[in-house]
Each structure stands twice: as structure tokens, then as C-alpha cells.
Amino acid sequence: MAELAQDRPVSWLRMMATLLASRWRSQMVYRGSMIAEMATQGFLILTEFLELWVLLTHAPALGGFSLAEVALVYFCANLGFAIADLTGGSLDATEALVREGRLEALLVRPTSLLVQMITQELQLRRIGRVVVGLVGYPLGLALVGIDWTAAKVLLAVLAPLGGALVYFSFLMGAGGFQMIVVGARQAANAITYGGKYAGGVPGGALFTPIRVFFTFVAPALFTAWLPMAWILGIDTPAGTPSWLGWFGVPAGLLALGAATIWWRAGLRHYTGAGG
Amino acid sequence: MRATWELTAGGFRRHSRYRMGILAAMVANIMFGMIRASLLVATIEAAGAPVAGYDRLTAITYVWIGQALLGPIDLWGGSGWEMNNRVKQGDLVTDLLRPVHPLLQWTAQEVGRAASQVLPRFVPMLVVGALLTGLRLPTEPLSYLLFLWALLVAVVLSHTAWLLVGLLALWVVEVRGYLVAMMVVANLFSGLLIPVQWFPTWARGVIDHSPFRHMFQTPIDLLTGLADGRRLVLLAEQLAWALTLLALAALVLRRGGRKLEVQGG
Numbered sequence: 001m002a003e004l005a006q007d008r009p010v011s012w013l014r015m016m017a018t019l020l021a022s023r024w025r026s027q028m029v030y031r032g033s034m035i036a037e038m039a040t041q042g043f044l045i046l047t048e049f050l051e052l053w054v055l056l057t058h059a060p061a062l063g064g065f066s067l068a069e070v071a072l073v074y075f076c077a078n079l080g081f082a083i084a085d086l087t088g089g090s091l092d093a094t095e096a097l098v099r100e101g102r103l104e105a106l107l108v109r110p111t112s113l114l115v116q117m118i119t120q121e122l123q124l125r126r127i128g129r130v131v132v133g134l135v136g137y138p139l140g141l142a143l144v145g146i147d148w149t150a151a152k153v154l155l156a157v158l159a160p161l162g163g164a165l166v167y168f169s170f171l172m173g174a175g176g177f178q179m180i181v182v183g184a185r186q187a188a189n190a191i192t193y194g195g196k197y198a199g200g201v202p203g204g205a206l207f208t209p210i211r212v213f214f215t216f217v218a219p220a221l222f223t224a225w226l227p228m229a230w231i232l233g234i235d236t237p238a239g240t241p242s243w244l245g246w247f248g249v250p251a252g253l254l255a256l257g258a259a260t261i262w263w264r265a266g267l268r269h270y271t272g273a274g275g
Numbered sequence: 276m277r278a279t280w281e282l283t284a285g286g287f288r289r290h291s292r293y294r295m296g297i298l299a300a301m302v303a304n305i306m307f308g309m310i311r312a313s314l315l316v317a318t319i320e321a322a323g324a325p326v327a328g329y330d331r332l333t334a335i336t337y338v339w340i341g342q343a344l345l346g347p348i349d350l351w352g353g354s355g356w357e358m359n360n361r362v363k364q365g366d367l368v369t370d371l372l373r374p375v376h377p378l379l380q381w382t383a384q385e386v387g388r389a390a391s392q393v394l395p396r397f398v399p400m401l402v403v404g405a406l407l408t409g410l411r412l413p414t415e416p417l418s419y420l421l422f423l424w425a426l427l428v429a430v431v432l433s434h435t436a437w438l439l440v441g442l443l444a445l446w447v448v449e450v451r452g453y454l455v456a457m458m459v460v461a462n463l464f465s466g467l468l469i470p471v472q473w474f475p476t477w478a479r480g481v482i483d484h485s486p487f488r489h490m491f492q493t494p495i496d497l498l499t500g501l502a503d504g505r506r507l508v509l510l511a512e513q514l515a516w517a518l519t520l521l522a523l524a525a526l527v528l529r530r531g532g533r534k535l536e537v538q539g540g
Contacts, residue, residue, distance in 0.1 A: 033449070036452065040456075050463060051463070051469055052314075054469050054474060054475075056318075057473075181295070183293065183299070186302070187300075187302040189303040191306075194303065194306040201314060206310065207312070207313045207408075
């Protein structure tokens with residue numbers, strides 16, 4: 001153990017803090033540009049909601065959810081995704097590292113690849129999305145008119161955390177997949193961004209096979225629709241009862257386990273070209 | 276003429292190589308198609324009546340044609356990002372030195388790329404859509420003929436619009452923000468996410484005549500039958516936008532080319 005400690009004079013937490021601080025300093029050099037980019041990222045979340053708003057100008061409800069309730073689901077899912085994307089967004093770009101031969105440079109360093117990728121490619125502009133989520137989600141909760149109980153408060157706090165876990169797993173799984181199948185990044189988008197899309201709408205509006213897939217295979221519907229349906233007391237289709245909403249965090253942990261296996265499989269499969 | 280043809284053929288050959296990429300893109304297109312079709316159908320069912328001329332089957336058909344068009348039509352501006360890089364890295368000079376007008380070079384390559392996506396992406400996507408949810412396509416051949424023409428013009432129109440944004444790099448240092456803004460506008464108002472007919476009446480006056488509509492919704496309308504009765508008007512307006520933007524791009528190139536300064540080489 002003594003040798004190991006000498007090998008690694010800095011704990012990985014210290015290392016992570018140092019790396020993150022360096023990223024922060026380097027990106028904050030261009031302060032004006034960075035703030036503009038953060039604002040743009042935040043603005044993007046709002047424009048993406050326009051689609052759902054137009055749909056609801058034609059119908060009183062979507063999957064049993066009114067406009068305000070749809071907005072709540074949307075912001076809850078987007079808050080979870082924004083947190084996941086802040087830390088794991090770069091994992092979805094593993095393919096570029098493989099193609100350009102930059103992965104080896106990271107692999108030979110004495111710190112785990114995951115820690116390096118999370119810290120090295122951290123994009124501060126993604127904070128803009130988190131901020132919009134942190135404002136939009138509580139605002140939504142306040143506006144839809146909920147009879148608050150302790151349990152509902154607890155679930156409202158747990159939901160975006162479970163969401164962050166679920167979406168982080170998606171991004172990590174996508175990274176592992178990209179190491180195995182180079183040139184097929186878009187296929188992983190079906191789960192990562194498809195999951196984000198499906199997770200941000202009332203699941204009751206989805207075709208049954210899609211709803212079942214994003215509940216029991218890729219648990220995107222645990223990130224907003226199921227917990228919000230429980231809090232609001234809205235009926236959900238048979239087979240996906242709203243009490244499932246309480247299992248967002250466990251589902252996220254399960255997904256994280258599966259994603260870790262994918263990531264490891266990807267790493268084992270990867271063969272450098274000797275760059 | 277010969278050079279243009281060779282450039283088109285080259286674009287075709289280059290982009291038909293990425294077979295895995297084509298397959299991967301289709302997987303994503305299918306997933307998004309299913310989600311989008313779900314939402315439109317849920318809206319129509321909740322409304323209890325067809326919405327703005329879209330019944331259940333029309334909406335589903337609209338979605339699958341749209342997903343299929345994402346192959347040939349460069350709606351998300353790959354060419355805009357590429358042009359940004361070409362200006363920044365100085366590759367633009369190579370294009371300017373060639374004996375064919377750069378706009379013609381780029382357009383020819385883009386048409387070749389688009390053509391290479393029709394058989395491996397457009398057609399299979401409609402087959403998948405038909406198998407998954409059913410489709411309703413026109414039976415008279417004229418619709419398909421007009422559709423192919425509208426598709427060609429839409430390919431050129433979308434490409435030119437993105438080129439224009441990318442060419443802004445001749446004047447400003449960072450084009451990224453403009454490209455992202457363009458992406459948002461193109462997503463919303465082209466008819467990719469929601470049919471343009473579904474927008475509120477007060478917004479339609481602008482959206483219905485914008486170039487974005489003609490990049491995507493116009494070819495779709497020709498196959499769903501929603502263009503019936505005003506097909507020629509739509510096609511004329513689409514062509515007018517394409518020619519206008521091409522002329523604008525030629526002008527931008529002339530002005531920008533005078534300002535362009537490339538070091539070394």
C-alpha cells in the first residue's frame with residue numbers, strides 16, 4: 001500500500017478539484033463570450049419548449065397533462081439532463097478521441113479515463129442550461145398548484161437527481177458504445193437525445209412500445225413524467241403506474257451499473273494504433 | 276458543364292462510402308420519428324378532430340417523410356460549419372482558385388451528396404415507417420415528379436442559406452453563435468418539429484412565406500396532399516427563394532473575396 005501511495009501522491013478527489021479549477025480559470029478568460037454562450041444554451045431550452053406549446057394550442061391536454069403540467073415535466077427532465085450533461089457531456093464525444101488518436105494520451109496517464117474526460121472536456125457554457133432548469137422547475141412546481149405533503153416535497157427533490165443519474169448513464173453508455181462501434185455515434189443518439197426528448201414529455205402521449213422501452217429498457221420516463229404524475233395525481237396508462245416515479249434514483253443506479261459495464265467493455269475493446 | 280457533373284458525381288461517391296454512418300443515422304431517425312408521431316397523434320386525439328388539415332394518418336405520413344428527408348436535405352447545416360472552417364483555415368482560397376465558380380462547385384457537390392442519400396436513407400425510411408405505423412402516399416405519378424423537383428430545390432435552398440451564415444466568417448471572428456441561432460430557427464420554422472400549418476394564425480403570415488418553410492415543409496406537402504390546389508404557387512415561391520439566396524451568396528462572395536486575406540500558402 002505504501003508503494004501505491006507513493007505512486008499517487010495526490011488523491012483522485014484532489015486531482016479532480018485541481019483539474020476542474022484549471023478548466024474554470026481557462027474558460028473564464030474570455031468572460032464576455034462565455035456569458036453569451038451560457039445565455040444561448042439557456043435560451044435553447046426555452047425555444048425547444050415552443051414545440052410542445054404549439055401542440056397544446058390545438059388540444060386541451062397532452063397525455064392527460066395540461067400546458068402548465070407539460071411545462072413542469074419538460075423542465076424537470078431538462079434539469080436532470082443539464083446536470084448530467086455538465087459532467088458527462090464529453091463522454092458522448094468519445095468517438096472523436098478514438099478517431100483522432102487522442103485517447104491513448106489519456107490512457108497512459110495514471111488517473112482513470114472517466115475522471116480525465118469529465119474534468120478535461122468540462123464545458124462551462126453548459127451551466128446555462130442548469131440555471132434555466134433550476135429556475136424553471138421550481139417555478140413550474142409553484143404554478144401548477146399542488147397540495148403539498150412531505151412525501152411530495154421529497155419526490156420533487158429526488159426526481160431531478162434520479163434524472164441526472166439516468167441521463168449520465170445514457171451518456172456514459174453512449175461513450176462505451178462509441179469505442180466499440182466507431183462511426184455510429186448517431187445510433188447512440190437514439191437513446192441519449194431520444195431519451196431526453198421522450199423524458200421531457202408526458203409518457204401517456206407516447207405510443208405503447210416507445211413508452212415501454214423508455215420505462216423498462218432505458219428508464220428515461222422515470223426522470224420526470226412518472227414522479228410528476230404521482231405528485232399531481234394524474235392517471236397513467238396500465239403497466240406504468242405512477243408510484244414507479246419513486247424509483248427514479250434506483251433506476252438511475254441500475255442504469256449506471258449497466259453503463260459502467262458498457263464503458264469497461266468499450267475500454268477493453270479499444271485497440272490503439274500506436275500513436 | 277463537364278466539371279460540374281464530375282463534382283456532383285464526386286459528392287455522390289464520397290458520401291455513399293459511410294455505410295455504418297447511414298445505418299446509425301437511420302436508427303436515430305426511427306426513434307425520433309416514433310416519438311414525434313406519438314406526440315402529433317396524441318394531440319389530434321385529444322383535440323377530437325383533425326388539426327389544421329392533419330388527420331391521424333396524414334400526421335404520421337408527414338413525420339416519416341420528414342425523417343426520410345433528413346438524409347438528403349442538410350437542414351442542420353453541416354455545410355455552414357464546414358464553410359466556417361474553410362474560411363478560418365484558409366482553404367477557401369483553393370475553392371476561389373479553381374476555374375469553376377465556387378458557388379457552383381459547392382452546390383454541385385451538395386446535390387451529389389443529397390442524391391447519394393436518396394436510395395440508402397430516404398426510401399428505406401419510408402418503408403420502415405410504412406411497416407411500423409402505416410403511411411398514405413399519393414397514387415398519381417405527377418405528385419412524385421413535383422416532389423422530386425421540390426426536393427432538389429429544397430436541397431439547394433437549405434445548403435445556400437447555411438453557406439451564407441458560414442460565410443459570415445469573412446467578417447466576424449466567431450460564427451458559432453449565428454450557426455446555433457440558425458439551427459434553432461431552422462428546426463422550428465422549417466416544418467421539421469411541427470407542421471407549419473399548426474402555428475397560430477398570427478405567426479403563419481411570416482412562417483408560411485419564409486425560406487425555412489421551403490427547405491422542408493414544401494416537399495412534404497406535395498406528398499401528403501396538403502399542397503393540392505396551390506402546388507404551382509408553392510413551387511414558384513420556393514424557386515424564387517432559392518434564386519434570391521444564390522444571388523445573395525454570389526454577392527457575398529464577391530464582397531468578401533475582396534476583403535479576404537490569406538497568409539502564406
